[in-house]
């Protein structure tokens with residue numbers, strides 16, 4: 322069976338490809354489809370495929386394009402916000418570490434005052450209490466330095 326297509330076939334295929342329904346085509350084409358067996362076959366095959374595709378789409382839940390776009394936008398926005406908040410998070414951790422160090426330093430500085438209170442209420446001599454106070458201050462500052470270093474190291478490590 323030798324089948325030579327109709328000369329109007331390309332125009333009909335083009336219209337179908339652009340999503341124009343056979344019933345919505347221009348008048349001359351519609352009239353031609355009604356009278357031409359070859360073009361009517363092209364249209365019927367197109368409608369067959371169209372029905373098939375509609376049935377497949379109905380069977381498989383295709384996500385709404387708007388929702389997909391909205392989710393992608395949301396994810397992109399979240400990633401951008403995370404990127405922007407990164408330095409703030411680092412600063413926050415460093416501030417926490419330093420704050421902890423300062424708190425411990427204050428406690429350490431309170432130690433001589435506690436020693437002073439002890440001196441007033443105990444039998445310690447003036448010189449013993451004084452040297453105790455000085456050495457505790459020294460020990461306290463060393464501890465504070467160590468704590469600050471540990472805090473800074475923790476901040477760096479937590480960042481990684």
Ligand SMILES: [Zn+2]
Pocket residue numbers: 327328329330353354357358359360361
């Ligand atoms: Zn034709």
